[in-house]
Amino acid sequence: MPIFSNHVRLSSSLLQRLKRHVTAGVHRSFTTTEGNRPTIVHKRSLDILHDPWFNKGTAFSMTERDRLDLRGLLPPNVMSPNLQIERFMVDLKRLQVQARDGPSDPNALAKWRILNRLHDRNETMYYKVLIANIEEYAPVVYTPTVGLVCQNYSGLFRRPRGMYFSAEDRGEMMSMVYNWPAEQVDMIVVTDGSRVLGLGDLGVHGIGIAIGKLDLYVAAAGINPQRVLPVMIDVGTNNGKLLKDPLYLGLQQHRLDGDDYVAVVDEFMEAVFTRWPNVIVQFEDFQSKWAFKLLQRYRNTYRMFNDDVQGTAGVAIAGLLGAVRAQGRPMIDFPKQKIVVAGAGSAGIGVLNAARKTMARMLGNNEIAYESAKSQFWVVDAKGLITEGRENIDPDALPFARNLKEMDRQGLREGASLVEVVKQVKPDVLLGLSAVGGLFSKEVLEALKDSTSTRPAIFAMSNPTKNAECTPEVAFSILGDNIIFASGSPFRDVDLGNGRIGHCNQGNNMYLFPGIGLGTLLSGSRVISDGMLQAAAERLAAYMSDDEVIQGIIFPSISRIRDITQEVAAAVIKEAVEEDLAEGHNGMDARELRKFSQNEIVEYVKKNMWNPEYPTLVYKQD
Numbered sequence: 001m002p003i004f005s006n007h008v009r010l011s012s013s014l015l016q017r018l019k020r021h022v023t024a025g026v027h028r029s030f031t032t033t034e035g036n037r038p039t040i041v042h043k044r045s046l047d048i049l050h051d052p053w054f055n056k057g058t059a060f061s062m063t064e065r066d067r068l069d070l071r072g073l074l075p076p077n078v079m080s081p082n083l084q085i086e087r088f089m090v091d092l093k094r095l096q097v098q099a100r101d102g103p104s105d106p107n108a109l110a111k112w113r114i115l116n117r118l119h120d121r122n123e124t125m126y127y128k129v130l131i132a133n134i135e136e137y138a139p140v141v142y143t144p145t146v147g148l149v150c151q152n153y154s155g156l157f158r159r160p161r162g163m164y165f166s167a168e169d170r171g172e173m174m175s176m177v178y179n180w181p182a183e184q185v186d187m188i189v190v191t192d193g194s195r196v197l198g199l200g201d202l203g204v205h206g207i208g209i210a211i212g213k214l215d216l217y218v219a220a221a222g223i224n225p226q227r228v229l230p231v232m233i234d235v236g237t238n239n240g241k242l243l244k245d246p247l248y249l250g251l252q253q254h255r256l257d258g259d260d261y262v263a264v265v266d267e268f269m270e271a272v273f274t275r276w277p278n279v280i281v282q283f284e285d286f287q288s289k290w291a292f293k294l295l296q297r298y299r300n301t302y303r304m305f306n307d308d309v310q311g312t313a314g315v316a317i318a319g320l321l322g323a324v325r326a327q328g329r330p331m332i333d334f335p336k337q338k339i340v341v342a343g344a345g346s347a348g349i350g351v352l353n354a355a356r357k358t359m360a361r362m363l364g365n366n367e368i369a370y371e372s373a374k375s376q377f378w379v380v381d382a383k384g385l386i387t388e389g390r391e392n393i394d395p396d397a398l399p400f401a402r403n404l405k406e407m408d409r410q411g412l413r414e415g416a417s418l419v420e421v422v423k424q425v426k427p428d429v430l431l432g433l434s435a436v437g438g439l440f441s442k443e444v445l446e447a448l449k450d451s452t453s454t455r456p457a458i459f460a461m462s463n464p465t466k467n468a469e470c471t472p473e474v475a476f477s478i479l480g481d482n483i484i485f486a487s488g489s490p491f492r493d494v495d496l497g498n499g500r501i502g503h504c505n506q507g508n509n510m511y512l513f514p515g516i517g518l519g520t521l522l523s524g525s526r527v528i529s530d531g532m533l534q535a536a537a538e539r540l541a542a543y544m545s546d547d548e549v550i551q552g553i554i555f556p557s558i559s560r561i562r563d564i565t566q567e568v569a570a571a572v573i574k575e576a577v578e579e580d581l582a583e584g585h586n587g588m589d590a591r592e593l594r595k596f597s598q599n600e601i602v603e604y605v606k607k608n609m610w611n612p613e614y615p616t617l618v619y620k621q622d
């Protein structure tokens with residue numbers, strides 16, 4: 001069957017170009033599932049059954065069983081991939097039947113265990129299940145359950161997944177990186193476990209967060225699972241409980257700091273980029289103290305980004321623009337919005353910087369616009385309202401510190417509480433990235449009733465569920481149905497009676513990071529520029545129709561995540577080409593990319609996404 005037979009609408013010139021590209025790619029990759037080409041394997045018998053990359057379990061055909069010395073090692077009934085999944089789902093669904101009282105932690109963990117075991121033995125089937133049921137299982141393999149998994153990791157740990165670079169490995173990283181079996185790695189998600197969601201320092205157990213993010217890279221962006229690598233940089237932990245816990249899996253020492261810390265991360269970066277010069281590294285859940293510094297240190301030399309700072313910023317911008325449209329106003333009115341942000345860490349500051357820049361661009365894109373835009377923000381952290389009167393102010397928060405005299409005129413002062421700020425400012429938007437569950441208390445939400453907006457917006461973006469600044473039930477019950485609500489972790493929509501629905505949007509960076517990674521990979525850009533991130537955010541913002549936005553739906557359902565990711569990746573590629581950063585990928589050179597129309601870029605993206613289908617396996621001796 002010709003490779004492109006199912007894409008009859010492609011123009012013939014694009015078809016030729018894509019064919020050349022795929023053919024070139026096949027010769028370079030060490031295993032491939034593109035088209036119907038067989039995958040060459042260098043193992044047989046039980047070794048195949050024990051390798052999750054190649055295992056098909058009961059779906060091995062009889063001819064394949066013969067070819068790979070598997071006859072007799074499996075029950076005789078050859079199952080179709082669909083029947084195989086049906087059998088697996090019986091086990092998984094049994095948990096739902098037992099969970100009469102709604103979702104509970106033990107139930108979520110039990111589901112995670114079943115899925116994780118499948119992940120360990122048959123990756124193709126695991127991603128088939130995940131992609132087909134993404135709405136149901138993203139909250140199990142990703143936020144919020146992944147937080148619980150990290151908190152319980154020493155008991156849950158079975159087979160290792162990913163790589164651990166520890167402070168003890170200094171001087172060895174350049175060679176140990178070759179212990180990873182894949183010749184090609186496209187995406188690394190790395191964490192040092194110092195700020196896992198809103199759960200604090202979980203040390204080496206934070207590896208779960210890198211695994212969960214990469215699950216979405218495969219499910220949403222179609223990155224080949226053989227080419228993803230979760231990484232934990234273990235420099236110790238400052239979590240007193242873990243330091244004393246005999247069952248803790250990581251280094252039981254206080255975290256390295258200062259130059260010692262940077263030296264470890266430097267060595268890791270050098271090692272992975274030496275072995276895989278085209279890899280993309282996503283930094284995840286680093287405490288803000290290091291998140292910004294490492295981003296500045298590496299972003300102009302390596303293909304990397306920080307998801308909590310940059311991915312979150314883009315998702316928040318898309319949501320904030322959606323909130324403006326939901327008021328029936330054009331996006332260009334964004335610079336008039338009064339925004340109170342609770343939380344000035346890596347995520348909060350990332351959002352503030354991006355929102356300020358977006359406003360400035362809309363106001364004329366000059367120095368004056370940039371200066372004036374900052375007066376739209378009031379930032380409250382653990383010590384209250386941040387003003388120029390703050391002692392030892394964090395340099396990253398300094399640009400948003402309010403002038404004391406101006407605050408005095410507004411009836412506010414240094415350290416004013418969130419409720420005071422909301423009362424005085426009467427904001428259009430209240431956005432939380434504080435990691436403090438319930439911070440948007442009844443009092444705060446009551447104060448928001450006086451908002452000058454026709455439709456106030458509440459973004460309770462902290463994760464996991466228990467850390468959300470408020471629940472949609474509380475928000476809708478206090479403020480009525482004329483609000484916009486988004487949360488970082490998934491909540492159900494709220495039934496407001498009389499057929500009315502209070503829509504709960506999930507404002508999570510999962511809508512951007514897979515597309516940022518995929519777009520960067522396929523463009524071959526050497527760095528990830530602000531323009532590429534901005535293009536990603538704008539594409540997400542434009543994704544929702546006017547009808548949806550007016551109903552209060554400002555983010556898409558996660559069931560559309562593969563489609564959104566494709567669109568975001570295409571926007572990232574287009575921008576990389578326009579900024580002359582694209583160097584091409586896998587036989588597709590940058591000049592070809594430049595000739596592509598918007599639709600052709602989207603087709604190019606689709607063609608390069610991995611799908612969970614079993615390839616034919618052919619054995620060849622090493």
Ligand SMILES: NC(=O)c1ccc[n+]([C@@H]2O[C@H](COP(=O)([O-])OP(=O)(O)OC[C@H]3O[C@@H](n4cnc5c(N)ncnc54)[C@H](O)[C@@H]3O)[C@@H](O)[C@H]2O)c1
Nearest residue numbers: 197198288343344345346347381382434462463488508509
């Ligand atoms: N929805 C998303 O896509 C997304 C993305 C990134 C981060 N997050 C979540 O955002 C939260 C914060 O992440 P971070 O990296 O910025 O953490 P961080 O620890 O760097 O920052 C937390 C900030 O909250 C402030 N804070 C603490 N108590 C407060 C209070 N009572 N009132 C106001 N502010 C208070 C702290 O002073 C600090 O500035 C986490 O829960 C994380 O899971 C969500």
Ligand SMILES: O=C(O)C[C@H](O)C(=O)O
Nearest residue numbers: 143197285308463508509
């Ligand atoms: O992991 C998530 O769900 C979003 C974000 O990266 C976070 O740190 O909370």
Ligand SMILES: [Mg+2]
Nearest residue numbers: 197284285308
């Ligand atoms: Mg994160």
